[in-house]
Amino acid sequence: MNFASDNIVGASAPVLEALVKANGGALAAYGGDDITKRVKARFSEIFERDVSVFFVTTGTAANALALASAVPPWGLGVCHREAHVIDDECGAPEFFMHGAKLVGLPGVAAKLDPQALAAYLKGLPRAVKQMPPKALSISQATECGTIYQQDEIAALGRVCREHGLALHMDGARFANALVSLGCTPAEMTWKQGVDILSFGATKNGCLMAEAIVVFNETLTEGLDYRCKRAGQIISKGRLIAAQFEGYLANDHWYDNARYANRLARKLAEGLGRLPGVRLAWSVDANEVFPILPQAVDQALRAAGVQYHPWTALSLAPNETVGADEALVRLVVSFSTEEAHIDRVVEIARSAISQRAAE
Incomplete structure (x- = not known):
């Protein structure tokens, strides 16, 4: 993924x-x-x-x-x-x-x-x-x-x-x-x-x-x-x-872009509904920038999900990334499998549930 x-x-x-x-x-x-x-x-x-x-x-x-x-x-x-x-x-x-x-x-x-x-x-x-x-x-x-x-x-x-x-x-x-x-x-x-x-x-x-x-x-x-x-x-x-x-x-070219944008919105909506997760910026195209609890970031990486950390330089003045959080970028392409979107959200949800139970 x-x-x-x-x-x-x-x-x-x-x-x-x-x-x-x-x-x-x-x-x-x-x-x-x-x-x-x-x-x-x-x-x-x-x-x-x-x-x-x-x-x-x-x-x-x-x-x-x-x-x-x-x-x-x-x-x-x-x-x-x-x-x-x-x-x-x-x-x-x-x-x-x-x-x-x-x-x-x-x-x-x-x-x-x-x-x-x-x-x-x-x-x-x-x-x-x-x-x-x-x-x-x-x-x-x-x-x-x-x-x-x-x-x-x-x-x-x-x-x-x-x-x-x-x-x-x-x-x-x-x-x-x-x-x-x-x-x-x-x-x-x-x-x-x-x-x-x-x-x-x-x-x-x-x-x-x-x-x-x-x-x-x-x-x-x-x-x-x-x-x-x-x-x-x-x-x-x-x-x-x-x-x-x-x-x-x-x-x-329009079809490819519409597909990628749609899946990015789906990913953003799925992650955004999870407690402790918020979006750094609006999802206008095919990139998603969630601020995740460190436990979620670790769980995603352990499951083989690949993405990049991101800089907080352009956050709004009232937004910060906490010591126990990670700002990351996930990019959706024209060939991303929709099942992978569902899987990422499920891994994140599971990590949050496990953290709450501890």
Whole structure:
């Protein structure tokens, strides 16, 4: 029973079928094939406008290259202090920004507050000694599994425009956020002021496929060259595009995300009903962050349930993790077995009952 992440499982059947189909024969290399052209056109349909699309193999590449297109070497990129771009990518964004820096701001549930962002930007000195802010990066879903509502994205977008920043969205769990909001891809991105998007698919059914989707065309200049220099112009590029073809066909990506989100809610509801267990944050997508009694944490691990401990940095001010408690993260994927959800809840319930009886 592995809830460590949603990137530990393989690809879904439609994605693999599309990949095998594209594997036969010879097609133009480096993205010059008809599959790549077809899928790029599909992205424009999905986002209800012409977009520029650059396929890459990893989320790290998507985030680093997207931010590099928006932040010059002397610039500053702003994000939440727990954002993946600053906390989990080994400095890749700063490496590809060629000396530019990222700065992380606090925020409950890993979400940035527009007023706090505006205050920070206004407080920066306007001198050549200070790196000027050039981009804001937000995660959708966040590192605490929460979702920015459309009006929250729009408010951040307005702050960005007032201060001359590009708005980047790290959409590693884009589909999970999308089905949670019940809106269209356009309504969650460019219609709220997003300039450039890292469109994640690997966590939701693809084998190895991510995309940089550009809404603000001024950010496309040089992205082809950046991708090439980063080793992300793949000779057999059709095999990346083909994954997206299977992923996007027949709303398969929505189905995967809905399934994962539904099971995450079931897990949260089951754990949340147990005495001594509470949720650190709302369960908006496919991640659950319970605060467990240590006895429950130990019982789950002894039973072979795999998951990660989590930081309390973004808890609400009135929330704490006690000395006899553990804050953990459990991630549900598109292929998680529903029986495993039931089993986790049952193990936790049994541990609490045993503790009460002692």
